[in-house]
Amino acid sequence: MKIQNAYVIVTSPGRNFVTLKIVTDEGVYGVGDATLNGRELSVASYLTDHVIPCLIGRDPQQIEDIWQYLYKGAYWRRGPVTMSAIAAVDTALWDIKAKLAGMPLYQLLGGKSRTGVMVYAHANGRDVAETVDRVGEYIEKGYKAIRAQSGVPGLSGVYGVAKGKFYEPATKGLPEESVWSTEAYLDFAPKLFEAVRVKHGMGPHLLHDVHHRLTPIEAGRLGKSLEPYRLFWMEDPTPAENQEAFRLIRQHTVTPVAVGEVFNTIWDCKDLIQNQLIDYIRTSVVHAGGITHMRRIADLAALYQVRTGSHGATDLSPICMGAALHFDTWVPNFGVQEHMEHCPETDEVFPHAYRFEDGYMLPGEVPGHGVDIDETLAAKYPYNPAYLPVARLADGTLWNW
């Protein structure tokens, strides 16, 4: 069997997505997500101009060899563009292999380790009252785990707070700018979680994303101040380039820490995991080299009782979500999966077998990862350039968004 054709589909049904389709000479095909929010066309070009010519004629069943060929063979290793491109190839090849086997992907990975994948929803509001209400709505829908984000008094355009029905940080035109104040946020965050616990009790798992905005000692203070509200995790409390920083956070708080949505390889998280500086690893199928590499990360994490909590915002396409749900169904050290609902246009372009049931998601039983792309419909939504925002302090200093 040979790879006969491969091509990239860029579409924007509600937001931009990049998809790789690999077609074999026996007619079986697979699809992989290659979306890198705000930098989409760089991955599309990396695939079209540099990767696809190397794929034609290869045996699509040699997933490991193709992964190694693309990783080692480029000489230039790692990075979000490279690893998203490799991820797209890898996801499409696993899709093909599972279709050939006539099995849902989780079976090929080793079968079910659980009956359903616990997912967390995004409750966000402009203020405490609205966020508390949103949490209530998700509890009503059956979610067992809910991330709470709220507007902070005195700050406009805080990360995680929706302008419309669907939260989407990327905007058309040049990057939007917002002003950040750590002081205002640190005073406010414990009040938000106190209000959520007072209204909804200690039952639901609560999560919170700090989105890389604090220094290590500030993160320690935040974690300590949130301890009474027993968070499931505090996410990205500080940028993770300097991994020693997490030791300092650990010295001050037992609030669990989740990191990794911007990581691309096992090398980005090796020290954090081996030194037990985090509790959840948030790497995703699309940004960390596909199923093949995610397995390596999860196996390393398992040695240190670090569990998975994969990134699953709306800029990760339904194809990534489908592949992630098969992975989550198998992976022994699963923690939780992020789930942000896609808009109806996105769902229509990417027909999928996965579904939500009472707080859990199920990957479906169709052979492959169970997600396809309707190319005719996709062609109706041309690429729409958009950027992620940037944040500045009140004096204009560029900060972490």
Ligand SMILES: O=C(O)C(=O)C[C@H](O)[C@H](O)CO
């Ligand atoms: O979902 C999350 O936890 C995020 O932090 C979302 C990111 O900001 C988003 O995926 C960036 O494209």
Ligand SMILES: [Mg+2]
């Ligand atoms: Mg995040």
